[in-house]
Amino acid sequence: MELGKMVKEYRDRLHMSQREFAKLVGVSNQTISNIERGYNSKGEPFNPDTATYKKLAQTMYLSLGDLLLQTGGEITINPETIDLSDEELRLIYCYRNADDDMKNAIKTLLARFDNTVEG
DSSP states (O other), X not given: OOHHHHHHHHHHHTTOOHHHHHHHHTSOHHHHHHHHHTBOTTSOBOOOOHHHHHHHHHHTTOOHHHHHXXXXXXXXXXXXXXXXXXXXXXXXXXXXXXXXXXXXXXXXXXXXXXXXXXX
């Protein structure tokens, strides 16, 4: 499901306006509007930053991983603002360049790992 659709459905279930939901999440009203529409005010595709994904996941009672898996979302990694080892960067690069079958296999493996850690 697209992130915007998921956010709107969740917000609607809470009977909240975009402004109210934005306050709950801790982002601007414009950010929620951009997410739900899928583009910004300039008409460019909108992909929230890592901090926004984390806030949305927390607000929606999801892990960041679950939110990304359910929405097919991608977090833009800026090595200058996030502390990742060379090995972690290599894994991200390999995943992004994998075909769909390999990505699905990785997601299945991660889901099993998440269940092991949580349970």
